[in-house]
Amino acid sequence: MTVAVPPPTVSNAAAGGAAPGVELVIHFMKAIKEVLSTMAGVEVTTGKPGLKQDPVSTYDVSGIIGFSGNFGGSMVLSFKKETAVALVKGFSGMEMTPDSPDFTDAVGELANMIAGAAKTQFGGGTSISVPSVILGQGHVIGRLHDVPCIVIPCESAAGAFAVEVSIKSKQ
Amino acid sequence: MKVLMIDDSRTMRNIQKNVLKTFADCECVEAGDGIEGLSALAANPQLDLILVDWNMPNLDGLSFVKRMREKDKTTPVIMVTTEAEKQRIIDAIKAGVNNYVIKPFTPDSLLERVKQTLEKAKAAAAA
Numbered sequence: 001m002t003v004a005v006p007p008p009t010v011s012n013a014a015a016g017g018a019a020p021g022v023e024l025v026i027h028f029m030k031a032i033k034e035v036l037s038t039m040a041g042v043e044v045t046t047g048k049p050g051l052k053q054d055p056v057s058t059y060d061v062s063g064i065i066g067f068s069g070n071f072g073g074s075m076v077l078s079f080k081k082e083t084a085v086a087l088v089k090g091f092s093g094m095e096m097t098p099d100s101p102d103f104t105d106a107v108g109e110l111a112n113m114i115a116g117a118a119k120t121q122f123g124g125g126t127s128i129s130v131p132s133v134i135l136g137q138g139h140v141i142g143r144l145h146d147v148p149c150i151v152i153p154c155e156s157a158a159g160a161f162a163v164e165v166s167i168k169s170k171q
Numbered sequence: 172m173k174v175l176m177i178d179d180s181r182t183m184r185n186i187q188k189n190v191l192k193t194f195a196d197c198e199c200v201e202a203g204d205g206i207e208g209l210s211a212l213a214a215n216p217q218l219d220l221i222l223v224d225w226n227m228p229n230l231d232g233l234s235f236v237k238r239m240r241e242k243d244k245t246t247p248v249i250m251v252t253t254e255a256e257k258q259r260i261i262d263a264i265k266a267g268v269n270n271y272v273i274k275p276f277t278p279d280s281l282l283e284r285v286k287q288t289l290e291k292a293k294a295a296a297a298a
Contacts, residue, residue: 038275092182093189102181109180112226113274116253124256130179130228 024122025049025150028075028165031117032154039113040090040158047153055140058151058162059083061098062141063111066129071122073147073167077111081135083159090158104133114163144168173217175200177208177235178224178251183274187222187251190278194285205230205238212239218246220289223268225252225259233266240267247292249284251276 029046036042052058061084063077079087081098088096088106096103108131115128134141141164143149149166172195176184184201191197200215202208204227212218221239225232236248249270250263260271270288272281 035275038277088182092185094185105180106182109182112180113253116226116255116274119253120255124258128226128253130226 024071024118024167025152025165027118027121028114028163029152030121031114032152032163035110035113035117036087036156039110040087042087042090042156042158044154044156047155049150049152052149052151052164055142057134057139057141058164059160060135060137061107062134062139063107064132064134064141065111065115067115067119067126067167068129069127070125070169070171071119071167072170073144073165074141075111075115075118075167076141076164077107077114077161078164079107079161080159083156083161086158087156087161098135104135107131108133172196172219173198173200173215175202175208175211175215175218175221176223177202177205177211177221177227177232179203179227180224183224183251187281190281191285193278194282204228205232205235208235209238212243220285220292221246221248222251223248225250225254225263233263236263236266236268245292245296247288249288251281 032046033044036044058078059080061079061081065075067073084107088103091110092106111131119126119128143166147166147168149164152163154161174191174197176187176199178184188199200211202211206229223232223235232250247269249272250268251272251274253274255273263271270284272284
């Protein structure tokens with residue numbers, strides 16, 4: 001089934017600094033599909049990645065992972081609330097509301113696994129942080145000022161979500 | 172069977188618990204980081220298995236295993252983690268981990284590693 005993927009919030013203006021390379025973005029696209037298929041039983045279609053300049057998160061629920069070492073920056077897993085609820089149910093096997101501490105725990109763990117699966121392809125020397133989770137419309141996520149953010153739009157039976165990758169090689 | 176599960180994600184601990192309970196009558200002890208893990212270890216000396224995550228606050232899984240192995244050389248340990256690079260796996264085995272499961276995992280793959288680990292531990296104890 002072909003699903004239309006809404007375009008991410010992007011700007012065509014150069015953001016300064018080199019954007020994450022195509023290969024890096026592909027690692028994240030593969031990781032998103034692998035993790036959600038294996039752990040939540042959900043097939044994901046990734047759309048065309050684009051450059052993001054708007055610091056406001058794409059959706060209402062963000063799972064954030066920091067990267068350090070040979071690659072530095074962050075990855076944000078951004079969901080519509082309803083999508084997050086559906087994916088968390090698929091992952092945990094339990095109904096959870098967004099005000100439950102287990103909900104943010106589950107979102108964080110999904111972000112952890114996607115970041116970890118992508119990081120494995122980086123060639124070693126990179127660490128990931130424990131996850132942070134933010135809930136709320138219109139929240140702003142601070143990033144390294146010299147590292148552009150690439151948004152990977154995603155669609156699934158659970159709904160739309162996005163992965164925002166702002167990572168650079170320090171080698 | 173008594174199992175200690177150490178992971179900062181309660182969701183992940185629940186998933187592991189549910190998988191283990193399909194395999195055997197299981198008493199599960201839980202800890203949210205390596206420090207809690209060491210306390211749980213001290214309070215539960217007769218464990219059959221430990222499942223431990225790597226990346227956790229306060230004390231990570233690798234450090235937990237190193238400290239644990241100073242006193243306990245025999246309780247089998249499976250590391251369940253996103254860390255999949257070859258050097259990480261080598262570091263874990265050198266620290267004393269008996270088996271390794273990479274997240275994401277299917278219930279079957281986790282169960283397979285658990286069975287494999289318990290069988291090896293049983294054979295080693297009998298030798």
